[in-house]
Amino acid sequence: MANFFNKAAELNFQLNEEELLLKRILIHNGLLESDGIYVKANEGGLVSISRETPGWSRTNLLAHEGWHTIFFRDPEFRNYVSAVYYTFDPTSLDFLIDYFKSQPGLGYDVNDEYLMHNEFMAYIMQQRLSEVADYFVHLANRGSVIDYTPKLAAYVRKTEGQGFEDAANALNDFVYDKYGIVCGNIALVNR
Secondary structure (H helix, E strand, O other): OHHHHHHHHHOOOOOOHHHHHHHHHHHHOOOEEEEOOEEEEOOOOOOOOOOOOOHHHHHHHHHHHHHHHHHHHOHHHHHHHHHHHHHOOHHHHHHHHHHHHHOHHHOOOOOOHHHHHHHHHHHHHOOOHHHHHHHHHHHHOOHHHHHHOHHHHHHHHHOOOHHHHHHHHHHHHHHHHHHOOEOOEOOOOOO
16 A cells, blocks of 8 residues: 555655545554655555445455455464364365355465465354354355255255354354454454
């Protein structure tokens, strides 16, 4: 973000009202520091979603993206996610990978181990703990998923998403102990 605002200043490019508001918000919250016409980046990050995101999915999507920020910033959390990933129910993991493959619009490279760990965690932790199993059963009921991977989709339905719930419990315990936050909500402060 600092590079964006500094490049605009360097080129004397007129920012729109939303961009100026974002700059003020970032400075006010300490993510950027004003340095004359330029800004300096401080610690922190920004999580954002599109205005076109439907209201019913905004909370989960913001949580999903927020969990990515913790994954990027905390090596201990990444290591813990990897441990859970490798001890996760292998059939449920096969389902998740096939789910990603069945949805080409997601554009995930399922051979990228770092990406798979990150998405595994974010998909599990984006909703409340009590909703995790049902979420994956819902995915297993999608026509495109059933067509792509009928046996694995049937497995998730038969087990009622238990493998995902088990992984969610392990991940939730870790983040609660370390950060005091839980699945479905990464906010320490709500305004």
